[in-house]
Amino acid sequence: MKLHTFVGSPQGRKVEAVIDHLALKVEIEYHDFFAGDLRSPDYVALNPNARVPTLVDGAFVLWESNAITQYLADKVPGNTLFPRDPQQRADVVRWQFWELAHFNRAFGTVAFETLVKPRLNLGPTDETLVAPALIELARTAPVLDGHLAKHPYMVGDGITIADYSMIRLESYRTGTAFDWAPYRHVNAYFDRMRNVKHWARSAPPSPSAVGARPKAA
Numbered sequence: 001m002k003l004h005t006f007v008g009s010p011q012g013r014k015v016e017a018v019i020d021h022l023a024l025k026v027e028i029e030y031h032d033f034f035a036g037d038l039r040s041p042d043y044v045a046l047n048p049n050a051r052v053p054t055l056v057d058g059a060f061v062l063w064e065s066n067a068i069t070q071y072l073a074d075k076v077p078g079n080t081l082f083p084r085d086p087q088q089r090a091d092v093v094r095w096q097f098w099e100l101a102h103f104n105r106a107f108g109t110v111a112f113e114t115l116v117k118p119r120l121n122l123g124p125t126d127e128t129l130v131a132p133a134l135i136e137l138a139r140t141a142p143v144l145d146g147h148l149a150k151h152p153y154m155v156g157d158g159i160t161i162a163d164y165s166m167i168r169l170e171s172y173r174t175g176t177a178f179d180w181a182p183y184r185h186v187n188a189y190f191d192r193m194r195n196v197k198h199w200a201r202s203a204p205p206s207p208s209a210v211g212a213r214p215k216a217a
């Protein structure tokens with residue numbers, strides 16, 4: 001199997017963490033986002049969205065990070081990352097939909113507009129995008145905080161793929177123009193999960209390495 005991603009891609013890091021957690025043998029190709037690799041005809045033929053991640057397993061090509069995490073977990077019998085029990089499984093899927101559609105969609109917009117753009121000199125912050133995203137983030141952060149006040153992980157007593165999905169933007173919390181102080185359970189969860197070795201190993205070596213082709217060892 002082969003994973004296409006770029007260094008530090010939050011959606012790609014979910015998948016890299018799952019690969020590491022399950023000790024799967026997957027070749028990882030890091031594309032250079034800034035050189036336009038994702039717009040190349042070869043890559044767009046694999047993923048017409050021109051986004052990462054994309055998994056290739058023989059003739060099967062799969063994009064959408066949460067679908068990839070489910071597919072990989074299902075390939076390893078008996079693992080606990082994506083439980084077989086229908087209710088636990090639906091719970092995992094529920095949080096993966098929620099993070100993509102609501103919480104991290106809003107967090108990602110605020111992080112990109114207020115932190116990533118200034119950091120990488122990508123133009124002015126678009127306040128018309130930031131304003132509704134802040135409203136959505138303020139609506140969803142208490143939901144996550146309330147859940148984490150009562151549960152150590154998103155589902156059950158251990159890490160599932162829902163956790164790797166939920167934490168994908170944790171490294172952008174500091175520096176993003178949102179007041180996280182009221183959400184102490186979210187902060188504690190992000191701090192704890194940040195040190196989980198499978199997640200930590202997917203981290204970029206530095207903020208400036210994000211999106212760039214890795215230097216040859």
Ligand SMILES: N[C@@H](CCC(=O)N[C@@H](CS)C(=O)NCC(=O)O)C(=O)O
Nearest residue numbers: 009010011012051052053064065066
């Ligand atoms: N819903 C998609 C989103 C993929 C996505 O937006 N990936 C980002 C990197 S985290 C990307 O490739 N961005 C490049 C671009 O938007 O041009 C997924 O979960 O895989």
